[in-house]
Amino acid sequence: MLSLLAATPALPLDEAGKYVAAAFIVFMVLLVVYVAIMAAKLQRIERELRELAGFAEQRKQEEQREEVSA
Amino acid sequence: MYGKGLRPLSIATVAMLALSLSLVFFYAPLDGDQGFIQKIFYLHVPLAIVALVGFVVGGVFAIAHLRTNNRKWDAYSYVAIHMSVIFGVAVLVTGSIWAKASWGHWWVWDEPTLVSFLIVFLMYATYYPFRYAIEDPERQARYASVFAITAGAFVPLNFMAVRMAQSLVHPRTFGTANGGLPGEMMLVFLCCLATMALLWVTLVKFELTAKSASGQVKRLRRALDAPTPGAASRIAPEVS
Numbered sequence: 001m002l003s004l005l006a007a008t009p010a011l012p013l014d015e016a017g018k019y020v021a022a023a024f025i026v027f028m029v030l031l032v033v034y035v036a037i038m039a040a041k042l043q044r045i046e047r048e049l050r051e052l053a054g055f056a057e058q059r060k061q062e063e064q065r066e067e068v069s070a
Numbered sequence: 071m072y073g074k075g076l077r078p079l080s081i082a083t084v085a086m087l088a089l090s091l092s093l094v095f096f097y098a099p100l101d102g103d104q105g106f107i108q109k110i111f112y113l114h115v116p117l118a119i120v121a122l123v124g125f126v127v128g129g130v131f132a133i134a135h136l137r138t139n140n141r142k143w144d145a146y147s148y149v150a151i152h153m154s155v156i157f158g159v160a161v162l163v164t165g166s167i168w169a170k171a172s173w174g175h176w177w178v179w180d181e182p183t184l185v186s187f188l189i190v191f192l193m194y195a196t197y198y199p200f201r202y203a204i205e206d207p208e209r210q211a212r213y214a215s216v217f218a219i220t221a222g223a224f225v226p227l228n229f230m231a232v233r234m235a236q237s238l239v240h241p242r243t244f245g246t247a248n249g250g251l252p253g254e255m256m257l258v259f260l261c262c263l264a265t266m267a268l269l270w271v272t273l274v275k276f277e278l279t280a281k282s283a284s285g286q287v288k289r290l291r292r293a294l295d296a297p298t299p300g301a302a303s304r305i306a307p308e309v310s
Binding site for chain 2: 001015016017020022023024026030034038042044045048049051052053055056059
């Protein structure tokens with residue numbers, strides 16, 4: 001890997017390099033922000049599923065209790 | 071259902087992104103005219119092409135929705151347009167950076183390619199308030215589909231009009247009188263285009279999977295008669 005990197009030509013990071021880096025960084029940041037928003041959405045769905053599972057379990061226990069008392 | 075194949079697709083996208091970036095910086099030759107700044111081309115142009123094609127694809131999904139009256143197609147159309155708008159933001163920002171580096175200005179108003187893309191972008195930016203303004207989900211989906219078809223038809227017309235307009239400033243990638251891109255640059259460009267298309271498909275699938283999961287949770291909540299946590303989103307269509 002190091003020899004491969006050593007063989008590659010040096011990037012001309014002068015005045016032009018700043019703009020090129022900015023363009024690619026903006027793209028990457030947009031991508032990361034989008035993925036972060038989607039991750040937050042998935043967390044919310046997971047939380048809702050957990051709540052629903054708890055709700056269903058609670059209801060089942062109540063039904064069993066009613067059956068026993070009847 | 072929507073999540074099927076998402077993992078290999080995501081892995082392929084990441085691998086293609088890594089390959090494309092490597093090719094851009096270590097394989098593609100430096101442009102004789104613009105030098106290192108021309109590297110932005112490999113990011114900016116594929117993003118623009120994929121965004122514009124995505125808008126048209128959104129229109130095609132909208133046609134499917136109006137023909138079948140299946141709300142699934144409306145969701146597809148919404149997600150395709152949504153993703154293309156995000157890509158459009160990236161196009162405008164990277165284009166501005168390139169313009170500043172190359173021409174010394176962040177924006178040039180007398181350049182038809184730039185202004186036409188901005189018009190298309192702003193047109194699609196109105197899709198959200200347009201959709202949000204309609205309460206009834208059926209009407210919302212129908213009107214949004216009509217919007218998506220009309221705007222989707224405008225995209226290729228707009229593209230052709232710009233191609234026909236004579237410009238000496240903005241470079242042309244294909245079919246110019248001077249022969250277009252040399253072989254190595256073309257190879258890298260096509261690789262970047264494939265990567266951006268793959269990224270678009272992956273993100274659309276990702277978004278549809280999230281919407282589907284959210285729709286299933288809502289269905290489960292209704293089936294269990296469970297209390298709703300908050301106001302449901304009116305803008306985004308549900309996928310079951």
